[in-house]
Amino acid sequence: MTEGDRRLTEFTLLARHAGLDLAPEAMAALLAEIEPSLAALLRMTRRVRTRLAAAGEAGGEPAHLFAVRAGVEESGA
Amino acid sequence: MLDALTVADAARRVARRELSPVELTRHCLARIEAVDDRLKSFLLLRPEAALAAAAAAEREIMHGRYRGPLHGIPIAHKDIFCTAGIRTTAHSRLLADFVPTEDATVVRRLDEAGAIMLGKLATHEFAIGGPSFDLPWPPPRNPWNTAHFTGGSSSGTGAAVAAGLVLGGSGSDTGGSIRLPAAYCGVSGLKPTYGRVSRHGVLPLAYSLDHAGPLAWTVEDCAILLQAMAGHDPRDPASAELPVPDYRAGLRDDLRGVRIGVARQFFAAGSHVSAEALAAIDAALSVMAGLGAELRELRLAPPEDYGACGWIILFSEAWSVHERGLRARFFDYGRIMRNRVSLGAFLSSADYLQAVRLRRVLIGEMRAAMADVDVLVTAVTPGPAPALDDLPSFASFERPMTMPFNVTGQPALALRCGFSADGLPLSFQIAGKPFDEATVLRVGHAYERATEWHRQRPKLGL
Numbered sequence: 001m002t003e004g005d006r007r008l009t010e011f012t013l014l015a016r017h018a019g020l021d022l023a024p025e026a027m028a029a030l031l032a033e034i035e036p037s038l039a040a041l042l043r044m045t046r047r048v049r050t051r052l053a054a055a056g057e058a059g060g061e062p063a064h065l066f067a068v069r070a071g072v073e074e075s076g077a
Numbered sequence: 078m079l080d081a082l083t084v085a086d087a088a089r090r091v092a093r094r095e096l097s098p099v100e101l102t103r104h105c106l107a108r109i110e111a112v113d114d115r116l117k118s119f120l121l122l123r124p125e126a127a128l129a130a131a132a133a134a135e136r137e138i139m140h141g142r143y144r145g146p147l148h149g150i151p152i153a154h155k156d157i158f159c160t161a162g163i164r165t166t167a168h169s170r171l172l173a174d175f176v177p178t179e180d181a182t183v184v185r186r187l188d189e190a191g192a193i194m195l196g197k198l199a200t201h202e203f204a205i206g207g208p209s210f211d212l213p214w215p216p217p218r219n220p221w222n223t224a225h226f227t228g229g230s231s232s233g234t235g236a237a238v239a240a241g242l243v244l245g246g247s248g249s250d251t252g253g254s255i256r257l258p259a260a261y262c263g264v265s266g267l268k269p270t271y272g273r274v275s276r277h278g279v280l281p282l283a284y285s286l287d288h289a290g291p292l293a294w295t296v297e298d299c300a301i302l303l304q305a306m307a308g309h310d311p312r313d314p315a316s317a318e319l320p321v322p323d324y325r326a327g328l329r330d331d332l333r334g335v336r337i338g339v340a341r342q343f344f345a346a347g348s349h350v351s352a353e354a355l356a357a358i359d360a361a362l363s364v365m366a367g368l369g370a371e372l373r374e375l376r377l378a379p380p381e382d383y384g385a386c387g388w389i390i391l392f393s394e395a396w397s398v399h400e401r402g403l404r405a406r407f408f409d410y411g412r413i414m415r416n417r418v419s420l421g422a423f424l425s426s427a428d429y430l431q432a433v434r435l436r437r438v439l440i441g442e443m444r445a446a447m448a449d450v451d452v453l454v455t456a457v458t459p460g461p462a463p464a465l466d467d468l469p470s471f472a473s474f475e476r477p478m479t480m481p482f483n484v485t486g487q488p489a490l491a492l493r494c495g496f497s498a499d500g501l502p503l504s505f506q507i508a509g510k511p512f513d514e515a516t517v518l519r520v521g522h523a524y525e526r527a528t529e530w531h532r533q534r535p536k537l538g539l
Contacts, residue, residue, distance in 0.1 A: 014422070014423055015419075019404045019422075020403065026408075030419065033416050034419060037417075041388070041392065041423070045385075045389060045431070045432075047381065047382065047385040048389060051385075051386075052431055052434060052438065
């Protein structure tokens with residue numbers, strides 16, 4: 001299986017999980033068109049977590065503060 | 078001479094019975110007939126109904142029942158605002174035959190203020206998918222140069238106001254959709270505070286980022302339109318129950334006592350903002366200082382933090398709005414719309430909730446940064462409107478200058494501050510504290526009155 005095939009398989013599974021059940025050719029075309037945007041969005045999700053971690057407790061809800069103190073929450077890196 | 082009338086000018090003449098609403102409406106309809114074949118700003122025109130409404134307005138005014146500065150003034154609505162008995166398409170094949178039974182609150186309020194609705198205006202499909210050439214209607218063209226983009230998604234409103242086809246109109250703004258077309262088309266556009274203007278009857282894009290507001294030729298005209306649009310509406314769960322000040326009464330020609338924060342890291346040299354846009358903003362700041370404003374440099378979080386937060390929320394919420402439609406009728410949506418909104422299908426609930434948590438942090442940081450200023454000034458676009466042929470398939474959404482104020486919900490105004498070497502408008506942005514549209518409008522109005530940019534209109538060969 002090539003890297004491209006693996007990405008398409010993973011993308012198809014995620015899309016179907018979200019209820020987008022397109023024909024294989026349409027799924028491949030959609031991936032080709034939105035892959036750069038998905039990569040940008042992934043960078044954004046990382047940026048949000050990093051930024052939240054840097055904000056520390058300032059952005060936390062009480063339950064969140066408990067999780068941070070107890071070392072439950074991921075570092076955000 | 079009716080070609081360059083503003084709402085305020087027209088209202089003064091209508092109130093004095095020097096200008097007939099019927100004459101003004103006929104004039105706008107004639108301009109639409111003459112140029113909209115090139116601009117494509119209207120999706121639906123209702124000339125007979127508009128003329129009948131104008132005649133009724135005229136009768137009321139002649140009988141001493143003048144309602145105020147929008148009475149008899151031609152406007153139009155972005156086609157995501159529901160209009161009772163009038164097709165509302167969202168510029169989409171999916172709603173090509175949708176006729177609402179009820180007006181959006183904004184539509185009703187402008188109607189009650191006596192405005193004459195000429196028709197429905199183009200938008201990006203469902204306020205996100207555009208500019209698209211695979212929809213039942215083409216995207217509108219920029220009146221300053223029809224090869225160029227209008228900005229979006231309130232694209233038809235920007236084009237129609239710039240071309241003088243209407244004197245004002247409605248828009249919606251989820252990540253910049255009032256301010257971007259205002260900037261690229263060289264008009265004024267105000268995104269009010271979240272909760273200031275009801276979204277009831279406005280087709281949603283992202284529930285917690287959607288705002289409704291006005292576009293018009295001048296800042297004063299935006300104040301007049303906002304006055305009619307604003308106010309509590311129990312049918313919008315996010316509507317704020319706060320009094321609405323008299324926006325026009327707060328307008329001044331000077332800025333004495335106003336403290337302006339300059340968010341320079343959003344547009345500093347070396348950023349993606351063009352040199353001519355940068356120079357225009359610096360010149361605008363000098364004008365405002367000359368009017369008595371005190372300028373202070375502000376340090377804010379990088380715009381990319383706001384962008385990441387805003388786009389994750391936007392795509393997550395947009396997917397929740399459209400998931401059923403996309404699952405069932407994927408190829409009935411335009412390509413740009415389906416490709417953009419599908420992104421939300423690949424975000425997790427944790428992604429969304431972390432972004433919502435970050436929003437609260439960013440709101441707190443912005444509040445602290447603005448504690449000692451009244452407004453902040455920054456760029457609104459990287460430069461003038463790009464050519465339609467040069468647009469990438471996706472917006473460059475990692476470099477947002479409008480999204481920060483959707484994330485924080487603050488009011489933000491776009492207005493012109495010059496022209497590029499090739500004659501396209503350059504604009505900047507003034508953001509205020511929550512529910513302080515009055516100060517934003519005051520600053521914009523004083524700047525506009527001190528400069529000549531608003532006296533130039535696009536040459537449409539008429």
